[in-house]
Amino acid sequence: QVQLVESGGGLVKPGGSLRLSCAASGFTFSDYYMTWIRQAPGKGLEWVSYISGSGSTIYYADSVKGRFTISRDNAKNSLYLQMNSLRAEDTAVYYCARGAALDYWGQGTLVTVSS
């Protein structure tokens, strides 16, 4: 069965960096776009970034462009989100999801940006 497991969240100071990972299993990872979505505490869902199966197509929300980098390692069935220059407003649960249509989601990993 399809499984997505995020890791790498935690507490980081403003201006700091963090790298999130998403381990995928149960499907042919390289066949699918993968997406990061986030949800600030008590707020709605915000689409963050996606990457094509080959990694050749990438898109970011304006709110993270220039600070976040999405990548993937198809040999390891893993998706990544490198987050630099973190701000308090980046505090959120970060989810990875399969495809552009988000048919499967991980359980999320909490990122807290605070001094």
Place this chain on the structure above:
Amino acid sequence: DIQMTQSPSSLSASVGDRVTITCQASQDISNYLNWYQQKPGKAPKLLIYDASNLETGVPSRFSGSGSGTDFTFTISSLQPEDIATFYCQQYGILPYTFGQGTKLEIK
């Protein structure tokens, strides 16, 4: 960016009621519209894809309709386990965007 205007933002209904949520896109997105259910502390779950297609395993009391800019999500007979927040999301035009959510409560 495409703005997705979802309404109402909250809704209280009784078990057995028919519940309807609407989502309006600021531009034509064809049928590239999904509906998700999120229960507290859980990840969202896909219910409806391509505006009107029921995801496998999702009860048939859930349905969706619409195309272009106007979309509707319906629960034909509300059940206690349906209590959640529901979101629409367009994936027709980048960046893909979500509605602000509808919190559904039992009256």
